[in-house]
Amino acid sequence: MKKALLLGTTGVAVALAMLTFGFVAGSPQVAKAGTAQAVQTAQPAQTAVAGTKIDRTEVEGIIRDYLLKNPEVLLEVQDALEAKQKEEQRIAHLGVIKDAKDQIFNSAFDGVVGNPNGKVTIVEFYDYNCGFCKRAIEDMRALTKSDPDLRFVLKEFPILGPDSQKASVVSMAFHLMMPEKYGEFHNALLGGQGRATEATAIKIALSLGADEATLREKMKDPSIPEAFSKTYDLANKLQITGTPSYVVGNEVVFGALGQEVLAEKIEAVKAAL
Numbered sequence: 293m294k295k296a297l298l299l300g301t302t303g304v305a306v307a308l309a310m311l312t313f314g315f316v317a318g319s320p321q322v323a324k325a326g327t328a329q330a331v332q333t334a335q336p337a338q339t340a341v342a343g344t345k346i347d348r349t350e351v352e353g354i355i356r357d358y359l360l361k362n363p364e365v366l367l368e369v370q371d372a373l374e375a376k377q378k379e380e381q382r383i384a385h386l387g388v389i390k391d392a393k394d395q396i397f398n399s400a401f402d403g404v405v406g407n408p409n410g411k412v413t414i415v416e417f418y419d420y421n422c423g424f425c426k427r428a429i430e431d432m433r434a435l436t437k438s439d440p441d442l443r444f445v446l447k448e449f450p451i452l453g454p455d456s457q458k459a460s461v462v463s464m465a466f467h468l469m470m471p472e473k474y475g476e477f478h479n480a481l482l483g484g485q486g487r488a489t490e491a492t493a494i495k496i497a498l499s500l501g502a503d504e505a506t507l508r509e510k511m512k513d514p515s516i517p518e519a520f521s522k523t524y525d526l527a528n529k530l531q532i533t534g535t536p537s538y539v540v541g542n543e544v545v546f547g548a549l550g551q552e553v554l555a556e557k558i559e560a561v562k563a564a565l
Contacts, residue, residue, distance in 0.1 A: 356551075358542040363561040366452040381531065385544045386531045395526060396539055401447040403467050403474040406436035410443030412561050415556065417527060418460045420481055420488035422535040429483050431551040435558070446478055448521055449535055453538040455489045455518075458471065462493035464519065465510035467504055473500050 332539045359365065387395060397413050416432065418425040436444050448464060451454035459481065480496045481488055497507055527533075530544050538545040538554065541561035546553070 299369075304500045305355065364480050382448045384542075385530060386542055388526075389539065389542050389544075391556055392526055392529070395495075395522060397445060399445075399447070399519070399522075401448070401464055401467065401515075402473070403463075403478055404443060405432065405475040406442045406444040406445065407440055407477070408443060410439075412439075412541075412558055414441040414558060415443055415445040415447055417447050417532055417535055417537045418451050418482070419452045419456050419535045421456045422462070422495075425536045426482055428536045428548040429479065431478075431548070435459075435554060439558065440553075446474075447523060448520070449527060449532075450520070451535065455487055458490035459488040459493040460520070461511050461516055462490055462497060462507070462517045465507055465513065466500075467492075467498045468510050468513065469502055469506060470500065476500055 326546075365550065376442065382447075396415055402415075416425075416428075432444055436442055444448065448460040450460040463481065466477050470477075475499055477496055480500075481493055484492070484496075486492070494504070498504055527537075530537075530539070532544065532546070536548055538557075540554070540557040541564065543557060545557060
């Protein structure tokens with residue numbers, strides 16, 4: 293925050309300096325209208341400007357005094373900068389979502405809960421060892437229960453170390469084997485106590501009827517690391533660096549903002565259909 297405010301201060305200082313120097317240096321330009329009378333009228337101003345010495349220290353002092361007397365300017369600049377950055381980010385996201393629509397919403401490696409043919413799709417990037425994701429699982433359950441038209445896509449995004457990566461390998465292997473039970477697997481692993489590991493993931497998979505030998509063979513499928521690589525690349529393009537993060541319609545939503553916020557985003561998508 294301090295760095296951002298410093299940037300804002302620098303921006304204001306530069307702008308004021310430019311205005312100050314621009315006013316002094318730019319005054320003669322006013323006289324360049326077409327008549328001799330205008331030139332004669334402008335001559336005193338030119339002389340005055342020519343005799344003016346611009347003192348850097350004095351200008352910096354003026355800027356400093358102005359900022360001290362009007363500190364709210366810094367907040368205005370900061371707000372304007374953030375608004376500009378958010379709009380640029382939104383436009384960038386639109387392009388990525390348009391170009392990678394199938395990969396985001398219809399990847400064969402992603403689990404789906406809720407209505408697989410729902411009119412509205414929300415995609416969650418999650419990690420099995422993300423505490424916020426563990427709490428956000430209740431949002432997913434509540435939203436899919438209350439909205440029969442909601443399709444909830446679960447995109448494996450293991451970023452919290454080797455345990456997360458290995459648990460996700462088991463998860464994706466299980467999904468390849470028994471997609472109809474993937475929702476149960478996901479709820480058990482993400483909603484369970486303790487750290488998700490390869491061992492805990494395999495235990496849950498076996499409890500749901502998976503054959504261990506077949507599961508372990510599926511875990512070696514080269515398409516799984518390829519899918520991870522594509523997801524990491526996609527997340528990078530969408531500027532997703534943490535979990536949970538969501539794609540709802542043409543918007544990327546960062547963080548566990550809660551059921552109500554997600555429901556509002558979903559309703560906005562419905563209204564645009």
